[in-house]
Amino acid sequence: MRKGTNREAANLWRRPSRIVLAVSIDESDNPNIIVLGWKMQTSIHPPMVAISIGKTRYSHGLLLSSGEFVLAIPGRDLAEEVLYCGTHSGRDVDKFKETNLTAISASKVKPPLIKECIANIECKIVGNLDTGDHTIFVGEVQANWVSEEEQKNLLSIGQEAGYEIMLDKKGRRFGVIR
Numbered sequence: 001m002r003k004g005t006n007r008e009a010a011n012l013w014r015r016p017s018r019i020v021l022a023v024s025i026d027e028s029d030n031p032n033i034i035v036l037g038w039k040m041q042t043s044i045h046p047p048m049v050a051i052s053i054g055k056t057r058y059s060h061g062l063l064l065s066s067g068e069f070v071l072a073i074p075g076r077d078l079a080e081e082v083l084y085c086g087t088h089s090g091r092d093v094d095k096f097k098e099t100n101l102t103a104i105s106a107s108k109v110k111p112p113l114i115k116e117c118i119a120n121i122e123c124k125i126v127g128n129l130d131t132g133d134h135t136i137f138v139g140e141v142q143a144n145w146v147s148e149e150e151q152k153n154l155l156s157i158g159q160e161a162g163y164e165i166m167l168d169k170k171g172r173r174f175g176v177i178r
């Protein structure tokens with residue numbers, strides 16, 4: 001073992017990582033999309049998820065003021081759109097317009113779903129936690145939507161080239177990403 005940097009060690013345990021999108025709205029109901037690598041499921045009953053948002057992001061203020069978001073799960077076909085949303089701010093651009101992603105009305109929250117995504121999860125924010133330069137927002141799931149199209153591979157970031165099964169036993173499948 002040798003001493004490593006924070007970035008080196010973090011990349012070893014968090015890459016590759018699945019990418020999600022969070023949609024929030026401003027006071028005029030204009031929607032904005034942020035790309036997130038930092039997310040997790042935190043409860044089954046009731047279903048809850050947590051997302052970690054940088055305090056400098058435009059989305060940070062929208063989440064604080066609106067109290068709702070939609071977690072949208074992109075497939076591998078949305079890589080260009082995801083790159084755009086993750087490298088531009090809603091302060092400067094309308095990301096739905098620029099990417100041609102389609103906003104469709106949600107059932108329980110004001111931010112819209114993204115039609116092209118594999119799944120959309122409507123969430124109401126029930127708590128938040130200050131963690132350094134990010135805030136963790138905890139959302140309670142209000143409704144779930146899944147695509148009726150053929151299942152697409154989920155989009156990840158990092159070095160990923162397949163999944164090799166090492167042990168498939170007792171209903172658990174362990175493997176390594178090649």
Ligand SMILES: Cc1cc2nc3c(=O)[nH]c(=O)nc-3n(C[C@H](O)[C@H](O)[C@H](O)COP(=O)(O)O)c2cc1C
Pocket residue numbers: 019032033034035036037038039052053054056057058059060082083085086087088089090091157
């Ligand atoms: C692959 C990827 C993962 C990202 N993960 C996060 C994240 O977990 N939390 C975060 O605050 N920003 C994350 N970002 C950065 C934001 O998506 C980016 O700063 C975005 O432009 C912010 O948009 P906004 O200013 O419209 O909110 C990520 C970007 C990319 C490309």
